[in-house]
Amino acid sequence: MTTSSSGRLTTRVRQVLADRISRGDLRPGDQLPTERELSGEFGVSRVTVRRALASLSRDGLVYSVQGRGTFVAADRLAEPPNTLLSFHDLVANTYVSVAAQPLRVHTRPATLDEAETFGIAPGASLFELDRLRTLDDLPVAIDSTLLPLAIDPELPDLDWSHESLYARLTAAGHTPVAADYSVEARAADIRVARLLGTVPGSPVLVAESEVSDQSGRLIVAGLITYRGDRYRFRSRLTAGSAVPMVQPSSGRAFRSG
Amino acid sequence: MTTSSSGRLTTRVRQVLADRISRGDLRPGDQLPTERELSGEFGVSRVTVRRALASLSRDGLVYSVQGRGTFVAADRLAEPPNTLLSFHDLVANTYVSVAAQPLRVHTRPATLDEAETFGIAPGASLFELDRLRTLDDLPVAIDSTLLPLAIDPELPDLDWSHESLYARLTAAGHTPVAADYSVEARAADIRVARLLGTVPGSPVLVAESEVSDQSGRLIVAGLITYRGDRYRFRSRLTAGSAVPMVQPSSGRAFRSG
DNA sequence: CAGTGGTCTAGACCACCGC
DNA sequence: CGGTGGTCTAGACCACTGG
Numbered sequence: 001m002t003t004s005s006s007g008r009l010t011t012r013v014r015q016v017l018a019d020r021i022s023r024g025d026l027r028p029g030d031q032l033p034t035e036r037e038l039s040g041e042f043g044v045s046r047v048t049v050r051r052a053l054a055s056l057s058r059d060g061l062v063y064s065v066q067g068r069g070t071f072v073a074a075d076r077l078a079e080p081p082n083t084l085l086s087f088h089d090l091v092a093n094t095y096v097s098v099a100a101q102p103l104r105v106h107t108r109p110a111t112l113d114e115a116e117t118f119g120i121a122p123g124a125s126l127f128e129l130d131r132l133r134t135l136d137d138l139p140v141a142i143d144s145t146l147l148p149l150a151i152d153p154e155l156p157d158l159d160w161s162h163e164s165l166y167a168r169l170t171a172a173g174h175t176p177v178a179a180d181y182s183v184e185a186r187a188a189d190i191r192v193a194r195l196l197g198t199v200p201g202s203p204v205l206v207a208e209s210e211v212s213d214q215s216g217r218l219i220v221a222g223l224i225t226y227r228g229d230r231y232r233f234r235s236r237l238t239a240g241s242a243v244p245m246v247q248p249s250s251g252r253a254f255r256s257g
Numbered sequence: 258m259t260t261s262s263s264g265r266l267t268t269r270v271r272q273v274l275a276d277r278i279s280r281g282d283l284r285p286g287d288q289l290p291t292e293r294e295l296s297g298e299f300g301v302s303r304v305t306v307r308r309a310l311a312s313l314s315r316d317g318l319v320y321s322v323q324g325r326g327t328f329v330a331a332d333r334l335a336e337p338p339n340t341l342l343s344f345h346d347l348v349a350n351t352y353v354s355v356a357a358q359p360l361r362v363h364t365r366p367a368t369l370d371e372a373e374t375f376g377i378a379p380g381a382s383l384f385e386l387d388r389l390r391t392l393d394d395l396p397v398a399i400d401s402t403l404l405p406l407a408i409d410p411e412l413p414d415l416d417w418s419h420e421s422l423y424a425r426l427t428a429a430g431h432t433p434v435a436a437d438y439s440v441e442a443r444a445a446d447i448r449v450a451r452l453l454g455t456v457p458g459s460p461v462l463v464a465e466s467e468v469s470d471q472s473g474r475l476i477v478a479g480l481i482t483y484r485g486d487r488y489r490f491r492s493r494l495t496a497g498s499a500v501p502m503v504q505p506s507s508g509r510a511f512r513s514g
Numbered sequence: 515c516a517g518t519g520g521t522c523t524a525g526a527c528c529a530c531c532g533c
Numbered sequence: 534c535g536g537t538g539g540t541c542t543a544g545a546c547c548a549c550t551g552g
Contacts, residue, residue: 009522028473034537045523047304050538060435063471066538067531074376074473119331178317179494185442185460185485203442203460203485214320216285216331228442228460235492237436265540291518302542307519323519324550 009044013052016042021061021072032062032070099137102160103195104130107149118148118218125149129160132195139196141226147219169220174213176220183207183233188225196227203228266301270309273299278318278329289319289327356394359417360452361387364406375405375475382406386417389452390481396453398483404476426477431470433477440464440490445482453484460485 017038020026032038035053039046053070056062064070107125115122127149133141145165149155152172166176186206193200204225211220274295277283289295292310296303310327313319321327364382372379384406390398402422406412409429423433443463450457461482468477 036537045525047524048522051521053538060473063473064538065531066529067536069531069537071472074469074475177495181492181494182489183440183462183492184489185462185483187460187485201458203444205440205442205462212331215328216317216320218331226442228444232439232441233490235438235440235494237438237492238434267540293518302544304543305541308540310519321519322550323548324517326518326550 009042009048010051010055013038013042013044013049014055017052017056018061026072028072028074030072032072034069099134100143100161101132101134102129103132103142104128105156105160107156110148114146117221120148120150127155129155129165131160135230138230139227140230141224142192142195144223144225146221151219165220169213174217174219176211177214179209179211181207181209181233181235185228186225192225196225198227205231205233207233266299266305267308267312270295270299270301270306271312274309274313275318283329285329285331287329289329291326356391357400357418358389358391359386360389360399361385362413362417364413367405371403374478377405377407384412386412386422388417392487395487396484397487398481399449399452401480401482403478408476422477426470431474431476433468434471436466436468438464438466438490438492442485443482449482453482455484462488462490464490 017026017032026032032053033041035046035049038049042049053062053064057064060073062070063073105128107127109123110118110120110126112122114126115124118126125148127147129143129145131143131145132139133143147155151174152168155168158168169176184206186204187201188196188198188204190200192204193202196204205228207222207224207226209220209222209224210218211222213219274283274289283289289310290298292303292306295306299306310319310321314321317330319327320330362385364384366380367375367377367383369379371383372381375383382405384404386400386402388400388402389396390400404412408431409425412425415425426433441463443461444458445453445455445461447457449461450459453461462485464479464481464483466477466479466481467475468479470476
């Protein structure tokens with residue numbers, strides 16, 4: 001996996017420093033002890049200290065300047081980065097009631113394009129799931145999801161008003177680790193307007209996602225249509241880490257409806 | 258030791274491996290040589306090899322499994338990650354003509370909220386820049402930007418039909434490194450519709466951004482209104498890297514118009 | 515069991531900063 | 534100049550995988 005943070009000593013050093021920052025012992029702009037000092041204080045090697053600092057730097061809590069030192073960043077950078085969350089996790093702590101009303105739950109054979117996209121045989125079974133998402137009983141989004149049935153053959157038999165797709169995927173050994181997301185503004189058509197409780201022509205946010213597991217395999221394609229006045233998409237962009245690879249990237253958009 | 262001018266060793270190793278992948282010597286699913294083999298092949302320590310592999314892993318070109326080995330990821334994960342680009346850079350290679358028509362270029366004192374947001378004194382000068390963005394002479398977006406004049410006092414004197422704001426910021430020692438982005442769907446009002454050449458009520462994508470430099474200081478706040486049918490926002494989400502910090506994050510939205 | 519990646523150490527030299 | 538972070542080394546042990 002990535003270098004993120006596992007490993008006891010590095011994690012511990014990171015934790016202690018993060019605590020000092022969040023408790024205010026270290027304030028934005030303050031200089032941290034030098035790497036060699038921290039090395040002595042924690043009784044670990046300098047390499048370990050550097051791993052902890054690198055982790056904090058990636059998350060924007062600190063930044064280093066060669067020849068000067070390491071400093072606490074302004075808290076603006078300390079907000080959570082881009083995170084891939086299920087719809088449920090995204091809103092679970094914010095709203096009183098999160099519910100899903102299944103609109104369509106069925107299985108059908110994959111088209112040629114879909115087979116190529118998912119890396120499965122043409123005609124292999126795809127599971128298709130459409131749900132109406134509500135928060136506090138207000139309709140917020142229409143969630144349409146498509147994935148190979150082989151990933152978890154029991155999917156069609158579950159109660160989709162309560163089941164979490166991401167939890168099922170993880171349990172099946174396919175942990176969602178990355179998603180390519182695109183959003184655009186459209187006008188609601190009659191069906192969408194009726195489901196979302198608004199009028200045709202009103203603005204909706206259409207988000208298309210392609211979710212991959214750790215091996216890079218595409219496991220879920222989704223199309224979510226949000227009521228424009230009830231959802232806002234947030235993201236954190238970072239300056240490119242100088243990736244000198246040029247990739248054709250084979251643009252494919254197999255679900256434009 | 259090192260043959261001819263050595264770039265960093267880690268970079269060199271990364272580069273060679275990335276080349277093998279992009280040239281097809283190593284294909285998705287293939288196992289890379291072990292870290293110890295690579296260490297010998299390149300004549301560098303295993304730690305250095307691991308840094309190179311970690312870098313490739315962060316960019317999604319490879320992934321490692323403890324006890325098994327390191328493998329080339331499916332190319333889906335090899336697409337460019339979330340990147341912070343100026344509008345100009347974003348589209349420069351795609352369209353024939355990229356142009357900006359200044360709508361408003363002026364300086365005004367900061368309100369109390371704005372002063373707090375930017376970390377400047379109330380009443381300090383803010384530079385405000387509104388531009389109409391066109392691609393191949395078609396209006397695509399209205400770009401409204403706000404930043405402290407102190408960052409570059411020459412800003413008001415420049416020719417904003419050709420000048421690049423990001424380039425100026427970088428030259429002034431404030432490199433944009435991260436941005437918090439939010440997008441939502443709205444209906445165009447009369448002014449927006451007229452500028453974008455559409456009708457009132459048609460869907461537009463409104464993107465709010467807050468850009469920070471390396472020290473975490475907020476340097477630019479932007480509000481871009483795109484024609485819904487001429488823009489799509491793309492992002493790449495990744496599974497949370499376990500950031501155990503909880504931050505109040507003082508939600509402030511000082512420009513909701 | 516042997517082989518893999520994951521973590522860690524103690525020490526070295528380099529590049530850069532500010533005095 | 535002395536002190537900082539940036540890079541690198543050679544070797545060690547651990548945790549996990551697979552036959």
